[in-house]
Amino acid sequence: MCGIIGCVGRGDETLDTLVHGLSKLEYRGYDSAGVALANSHIDLCKHSGKIADLREALSDRTLSGSVGIGHTRWSTHGPPTDENAHPHQDCTGDVAVVHNGIIENYQSLRDELVSAGHTFTSDTDTEVVPHLIEDALDAGADPEDAVREAISRLEGSYAVAVVVAGCDSVFAARNDSPLVLGIGEDATYLASDVPAFRDFTDKVVYLADGEFARLNGDGWTVTDTDGTVIEKDIDTVQWDPEETGKSGYDHFMLKEIHEQPRALRQCLRGRVDELAGTVDIGDLGDLSPTGVQFVACGTSYHAALHGAQLFREAGIPAQAFLASEYATATPPIGDALVVGVTQSGETADTLSALRAARRRGARTLAVTNVVGSTAARECDHALYIRAGPEIGVAATKTFASQLAALNLLALGTSTTGDARQVISALRDLPGHVQAVLDESAAQEIAELYQDANAYFFIGRGYQEPVALEGALKMKEITYKHAEGFAAGELKHGPLALVTENTPVFAIVTGDDERARKTIGNVKEVEARDAPVVAITDGQSDVERYADHVLEIPETHPRAAAVLANTHLQLVSYHTAALLGRNIDKPRNLAKSVTVE
Amino acid sequence: MHIDTAVVLAAGEGTRLRPLTRNRPKPMLPAANRPILEHVFDALVEAGIEKLVVVVGYKRDRVQDHFGPTYRGVPISYVSQTKQLGSGHALLQARSVVDGPALVMNGDRLVDPATIEAVDTSYAETGHTSIAVLERQDTSRYGAVEVQDGDIVNIVEKPRHDDFRLINGGVYAFDGDIFEAIDETTRHAGELALTDTIELLLESARVRAVEVDGMWVDATYPWDLLTVAREVLARGRVVESARDEQVWVDNSARVHDEATLQSPVVIGPDCEVGPDAVIGPDVALGRNVTVGANSVIQHSVLDADTRVDPSSTLVDTVTGQDVNLGISTVVPGGPADVQVGTEVFEDQRLGAVIADRAVALGDVSFVSGSLVGPNARLATGVTVDGTVREGAEVVR
Numbered sequence: 001m002c003g004i005i006g007c008v009g010r011g012d013e014t015l016d017t018l019v020h021g022l023s024k025l026e027y028r029g030y031d032s033a034g035v036a037l038a039n040s041h042i043d044l045c046k047h048s049g050k051i052a053d054l055r056e057a058l059s060d061r062t063l064s065g066s067v068g069i070g071h072t073r074w075s076t077h078g079p080p081t082d083e084n085a086h087p088h089q090d091c092t093g094d095v096a097v098v099h100n101g102i103i104e105n106y107q108s109l110r111d112e113l114v115s116a117g118h119t120f121t122s123d124t125d126t127e128v129v130p131h132l133i134e135d136a137l138d139a140g141a142d143p144e145d146a147v148r149e150a151i152s153r154l155e156g157s158y159a160v161a162v163v164v165a166g167c168d169s170v171f172a173a174r175n176d177s178p179l180v181l182g183i184g185e186d187a188t189y190l191a192s193d194v195p196a197f198r199d200f201t202d203k204v205v206y207l208a209d210g211e212f213a214r215l216n217g218d219g220w221t222v223t224d225t226d227g228t229v230i231e232k233d234i235d236t237v238q239w240d241p242e243e244t245g246k247s248g249y250d251h252f253m254l255k256e257i258h259e260q261p262r263a264l265r266q267c268l269r270g271r272v273d274e275l276a277g278t279v280d281i282g283d284l285g286d287l288s289p290t291g292v293q294f295v296a297c298g299t300s301y302h303a304a305l306h307g308a309q310l311f312r313e314a315g316i317p318a319q320a321f322l323a324s325e326y327a328t329a330t331p332p333i334g335d336a337l338v339v340g341v342t343q344s345g346e347t348a349d350t351l352s353a354l355r356a357a358r359r360r361g362a363r364t365l366a367v368t369n370v371v372g373s374t375a376a377r378e379c380d381h382a383l384y385i386r387a388g389p390e391i392g393v394a395a396t397k398t399f400a401s402q403l404a405a406l407n408l409l410a411l412g413t414s415t416t417g418d419a420r421q422v423i424s425a426l427r428d429l430p431g432h433v434q435a436v437l438d439e440s441a442a443q444e445i446a447e448l449y450q451d452a453n454a455y456f457f458i459g460r461g462y463q464e465p466v467a468l469e470g471a472l473k474m475k476e477i478t479y480k481h482a483e484g485f486a487a488g489e490l491k492h493g494p495l496a497l498v499t500e501n502t503p504v505f506a507i508v509t510g511d512d513e514r515a516r517k518t519i520g521n522v523k524e525v526e527a528r529d530a531p532v533v534a535i536t537d538g539q540s541d542v543e544r545y546a547d548h549v550l551e552i553p554e555t556h557p558r559a560a561a562v563l564a565n566t567h568l569q570l571v572s573y574h575t576a577a578l579l580g581r582n583i584d585k586p587r588n589l590a591k592s593v594t595v596e
Numbered sequence: 597m598h599i600d601t602a603v604v605l606a607a608g609e610g611t612r613l614r615p616l617t618r619n620r621p622k623p624m625l626p627a628a629n630r631p632i633l634e635h636v637f638d639a640l641v642e643a644g645i646e647k648l649v650v651v652v653g654y655k656r657d658r659v660q661d662h663f664g665p666t667y668r669g670v671p672i673s674y675v676s677q678t679k680q681l682g683s684g685h686a687l688l689q690a691r692s693v694v695d696g697p698a699l700v701m702n703g704d705r706l707v708d709p710a711t712i713e714a715v716d717t718s719y720a721e722t723g724h725t726s727i728a729v730l731e732r733q734d735t736s737r738y739g740a741v742e743v744q745d746g747d748i749v750n751i752v753e754k755p756r757h758d759d760f761r762l763i764n765g766g767v768y769a770f771d772g773d774i775f776e777a778i779d780e781t782t783r784h785a786g787e788l789a790l791t792d793t794i795e796l797l798l799e800s801a802r803v804r805a806v807e808v809d810g811m812w813v814d815a816t817y818p819w820d821l822l823t824v825a826r827e828v829l830a831r832g833r834v835v836e837s838a839r840d841e842q843v844w845v846d847n848s849a850r851v852h853d854e855a856t857l858q859s860p861v862v863i864g865p866d867c868e869v870g871p872d873a874v875i876g877p878d879v880a881l882g883r884n885v886t887v888g889a890n891s892v893i894q895h896s897v898l899d900a901d902t903r904v905d906p907s908s909t910l911v912d913t914v915t916g917q918d919v920n921l922g923i924s925t926v927v928p929g930g931p932a933d934v935q936v937g938t939e940v941f942e943d944q945r946l947g948a949v950i951a952d953r954a955v956a957l958g959d960v961s962f963v964s965g966s967l968v969g970p971n972a973r974l975a976t977g978v979t980v981d982g983t984v985r986e987g988a989e990v991v992r
Contacts, residue, residue: 245665248652248674258661265866265884269848274886275870427866427884431901431918435953437657438619553953 002086002100004179005196006069006161006170008215009187015063018070021189021196023051025072026585031080032073036087036096037065038163044096046071046085067170067216069161071098079123088127090134091118094165097133099126100192101177102596104156129160137164144214147171151212152225157348161190169216174207178346178374181205181213181220183234188215194237195389205232206372235372251583253392253477257569258437261430263387263397264562267404274427277420281412284365284381288413291336292318293362295326295353297593299395299472300341303402305465306561307339307367310410324596327352330360338362341406343390343398345373348596354379367405369398383409392584394476396569399469400562404429407558425556429563432553436563442570445533445548449503450578454481456498456530457568458490458521459507460514462561466507470568477576477586487521500529505568506546509560511539519545533571535564599697599716599769600646603690606633606703607653607677612936615951615986616818616916618970620658623703625821626899628828628880629864632815633659633703635833637667640699643712646670649693650703651686653677684778684788691775700768700790706824706833708810711767718806719769725797726804728765730812739764739791743805751795764791765808818967819934819946821914825880825897829860836862843876852889870906882917895929896947905958912947913962916970919950922958932965935982948980 003025010017018035026033033054034046043063047054051072071086087096103109106125109132114120118131129150136146143164151160157176163169172179172190182189182197182204189197190213194204205222207213211230212223222230249255271280279285292311294304304320311318321331323340327349338357342350345368354364354375366375366382369390376382387401407426411419449455455474457467464486471484485494487506498504504525508518522532522545534546537554550571552563576583610622617625623633637648648667652659652674663672675689687700697719699712711728718726727748729741740760742750751764774793781793797803811831815821828834829842836844842859845851849867858876863869867881870889875881882899888906896910901918904910908921911929915921929947933940948962951970961979968974969986978990 245671247663247665247672248656248660248676255660258657259664262661269866273850273868275850275852275868275889427868427886428901428903428918430884434901435918 003072003192003196004069004086004098004100004159004161004190005071005192006067006098006163006172006190006215007187007197008067008168008170009184009217011066014066014068015058017187017189017197017200018068019051019055019058020199021191022054022070022072024195024198025192026051032082032085033071034085034087034098035063035068035070036089036098036163037063037068038096038165038167039065041165042089042093042096042163044087044089046082046087048080048082048085067163067168069096069098069163069170083122084124086124086126088122088124088130090130092134095130095133095137095162097126097129097160097162099129100159101157101175103128103154103158105154106156109153125156129154129162133162133164143167143169144171147173148212148225148227159192169214172207172213172215174211175209176348176351176374179207179213180372181207181215181222183220188220190215198237202237204235204237204372206235206377208377237371250577251392251573253394253396253573253583256390256392256397257566257573259388260397260400260562260566261434261437263401264404264430264433266386266388267401268408268426269386271408272423272426274420274423277423279408279411279419279423281383281408284383284409285412287337287363287365287381289316289337291334292316293326293331293333293336293338293357294318294320294341295323295338295350295357296320296341297323297347297349299399299469300343300347300350300402302465302469302472303399303406304339304341305468306403306462306558307341307406307410309462310406310558311414314410314414316414321353323347323349323353327356327596330356333357333360333362336362337365339365339367339409340375340379341367341402342373342375343369343385343395343402345370345375347375347593349593351375351378352596367402367409369401393586393589394473394572394583396473399565400433403558403562422556422558425559428553428555429559432555432559432563433566435553436566439551440567440570441548441550442567443574445550445571446574446578448548449531450575452480452503453499453501454483454497455503455505456490456494456525457482457484457505457507458487458518459484459564460487460518462557463507463509463518463564466561466565466568467505469565470505470507470572473569473572474575476589477572477581477583478579479581479587480575480579487518490521491524495524495528498525498528498530500531503531503533505533505535505571506542507535507564508540508542509537509552509557509564515540515542518542522546535567598644598720599699600644601649601694601696602640602645602647602699602701603649603651603687603694604633604636604640604701604703605651605683605686606659607651607656607686608680608704609654610704612816613818615967615969616821616914616949617654618986619655619917619952621652621654622815624655624658624662625815626825626880626882626897627706627821628825628834628897629862629882629899630835631662632706632824634662634667635706635828636701636703637663637670638833639707639709639712640701641668641670642709643716645699645712648672649675649690649698651675651677651689653680653686682787683790684781684793687790688775688778688788695772697769697771698774700770700774702766705766705812705814706828707765707767707812708808710810711765711808711812714806714808715767715769718804722802722804723771724802724804725771725774725794726769726806727794728767728808729762729805730765730808731761732763734758735760735763741805743807746805748794748798748803748805751791751798753789753791762805762807765812817934817936817941818914818949819912819944821897822878822895822912822945826878829862829878829880834862836864864900888923910947912945912964913950914948915950916952916954918953920953920955921950922956922960922976924959925956925962926960927962928964930964932963934965934967936967951986
């Protein structure tokens with residue numbers, strides 16, 4: 001995915017404002033970046049590489065203009081080169097466009113434009129937009145109508161921002177890609193995400209699909225496709241801009257792992273009453289679903305697996321689906337509640353799955369971290385996980401908060417016998433996570449096994465999604481092979497991969513049948529000389545069969561999942577640090593994936 | 597010129613506060629129900645500081661996690677002192693992020709914002725290094741100073757004779773040359789003490805003494821946290837909203853209608869207090885503390901995530917974080933002789949100090965003056981008398 005920004009009203013500081021905003025959006029993509037400022041003509045600078053490379057390129061250039069747009073790119077069409085970097089221009093150089101998303105009909109548009117004599121300089125889908133605008137301008141349209149006309153030709157997902165030479169406005173439109181306006185005292189901003197302009201204003205307007213915005217010296221207007229003005233609410237965001245700092249840590253990921261106690265406190269605040277044994281999640285409590293289908297991707301999918309187990313344990317049929325599969329092969333829904341779990345609320349696959357469910361008349365609920373995100377707005381209901389902004393590409397604290405929020409959802413919408421015990425365990429969770437952070441031997445484990453050929457993770461019940469998540473984290477940031485399995489599946493194939501150079505992380509909590517069976521699996525891998533790292537609360541005797549133990553406090557198995565996961569996050573983090581990986585921005589990955 | 601940068605020294609463990617410092621440095625121990633360092637930052641922010649620099653070292657994560665990148669809108673830079681080689685050495689670590697004059701103070705002592713403002717004003721008016729000084733009856737435990745015409749002329753650590761009236765208040769305004777002065781200071785036993793640098797400054801420059809009174813409290817031993825809490829509550833340096841005169845309850849806390857809060861008392865965020873519990877006077881509950889039905893807590897500081905099960909009595913008690921006290925725990929409190937290592941502190945008012953994550957299963961009684969180490973496990977029905985070591989299991 002990509003990040004876009006635009007601003008008007010910053011005078012001589014326009015360029016600095018754009019570059020500053022791009023640096024805050026760099027988490028959305030970082031293989032090329034560029035800016036364009038409009039005056040009587042367009043001044044443009046773009047470069048492959050990080051924002052720092054763009055700054056370098058700008059250092060010996062003079063760009064002038066008091067309206068401008070910028071872009072940080074994560075390649076979808078065409079490799080990261082200077083040519084493919086945004087902004088893109090038309091043949092005359094009087095139009096500049098930045099775009100996030102995918103234009104699905106770009107090939108036919110491009111063919112049409114080429115045969116009409118337009119020259120393309122990049123491999124991107126985006127470049128059709130400035131040429132379409134150029135055609136409309138040539139036909140006599142004013143800049144706003146020209147942009148509208150071009151937008152009307154596009155199919156697919158987009159958030160676009162446009163500047164035109166000799167025009168003091170930034171034009172923008174969205175469909176299926178995030179776009180938010182920032183309303184300052186004398187200036188107006190637009191961006192893919194709030195942090196881009198949060199240093200300048202906390203007043204925001206969220207654009208909806210099909211809406212068109214014009215920003216100029218007089219302020220801003222939002223209109224629909226017909227040009228009718230839409231009255232928009234101005235929201236105030238609470239997030240502190242400095243929360244994007246690393247506060248003394250080398251990486252955002254480690255900072256965010258350490259923020260889990262705080263994130264969990266925020267998630268639970270005001271929602272649990274242990275002495276009364278009740279959970280308060282507002283009007284969501286009345287949903288009383290008779291069935292639940294979760295849709296999610298990546299780490300959120302692992303949280304969804306946990307969520308589905310919670311409902312099943314409460315006697316409510318529930319399943320977790322990979323959103324990308326669900327969107328194109330939607331199962332029968334019946335009267336199930338469809339719950340999308342997405343940190344950003346902008347994950348394209350999850351949005352598609354939720355839309356597929358809604359088309360079939362299903363009730364939908366978004367479990368998300370971002371207030372005003374597309375998922376939150378499109379679903380019938382939203383439950384916020386309140387983890388605060390997460391900058392590291394690898395999801396850490398948001399997974400912990402998702403698990404806590406899903407527990408609240410299950411407790412709040414169904415009646416289970418041991419609500420008070422779970423609430424008590426949830427309230428203990430921040431302190432217990434702190435205990436893991438204080439005592440974890442993860443770094444020593446990482447040092448011992450940084451050269452391993454592969455890493456395997458096994459668990460049962462609530463610890464199975466943790467095994468999957470442990471492996472995903474390891475893959476994402478160390479670039480090493482890692483797989484997570486339901487412990488019982490190990491002997492049905494994967495055991496063939498196990499050698500003395502493949503450490504196996506076994507999550508064993510409690511001392512019930514699941515624990516005993518997982519210990520049986522531990523013995524299987526031990527017999528193949530694989531080193532075993534047990535993550536355990538010490539209730540079973542798994543340490544007898546393990547080479548190393550990572551301890552967690554004794555608690556409810558649902559809460560134990562968060563604690564075990566914290567150790568695994570730290571093992572992955574320290575392994576990646578030892579291997580010198582780019583931890584906060586692993587290769588080929590972006591924070592929230594807004595393309596399908 | 598008004599000074600806009602403050603350097604706060606928060607790298608040392610504070611070993612005399614063990615076992616409470618097992619997982620965090622002394623500045624993160626509670627003054628009532630917020631870390632000491634938060635009070636230090638409050639005073640600095642209220643005095644108009646616009647940039648905070650914190651020297652962290654021992655268990656630095658805990659400082660960084662608690663405050664993050666800003667405090668009350670003021671940006672924080674963290675610099676690391678990996679080996680704790682004295683206060684001068686600590687300050688030296690901030691060299692790269694400090695540009696121009698700075699206020700310097702310790703992160704483990706509560707002072708009045710007025711003290712900081714007075715030091716700042718002195719520097720602004722004179723341009724000379726300025727240091728807060730306070731009057732004390734007994735100067736032998738402190739850094740004593742001799743003042744002539746408002747200038748410090750002599751500084752002596754823990755003087756053996758009682759000719760002194762004033763002590764070093766530990767709040768300094770330095771210009772940017774302080775780092776060079778530290779460079780030129782002789783190390784003693786490998787350590788660089790800031791007071792040695794000040795002695796050196798006295799040889800060549802004027803150093804202004806800024807006489808102040810007002811709050812100046814710190815904790816030397818664990819039981820001092822009870823005195824600190826009393827002082828904080830008496831001065832109302834509390835952020836929770838006031839429900840009544842000297843009764844502060846955070847909006848997110850749940851206090852049962854049938855529970856009694858006796859002033860002064862502060863209940864932190866996310867706390868739950870059960871029916872018929874009696875909390876106070878002089879009690880501070882940290883974040884997410886749970887007090888069960890019918891329990892009585894007086895003159896105590898219970899730090900974050902601590903659980904006290906029903907029908908317990910805690911008097912003159914300090915708990916660390918995430919301490920679990922089972923049903924009918926009894927700490928009667930009152931004066932006691934407390935033994936720390938080979939030293940005995942006579943007649944201290946202390947029920948018990950129970951460090952982080954210690955667990956008492958139920959019906960556990962504590963003889964006054966007991967110290968329980970972190971992660972200790974006390975079995976049902978045990979009576980604790982004296983010191984329980986870290987991680988120990990105590991059975992009947």
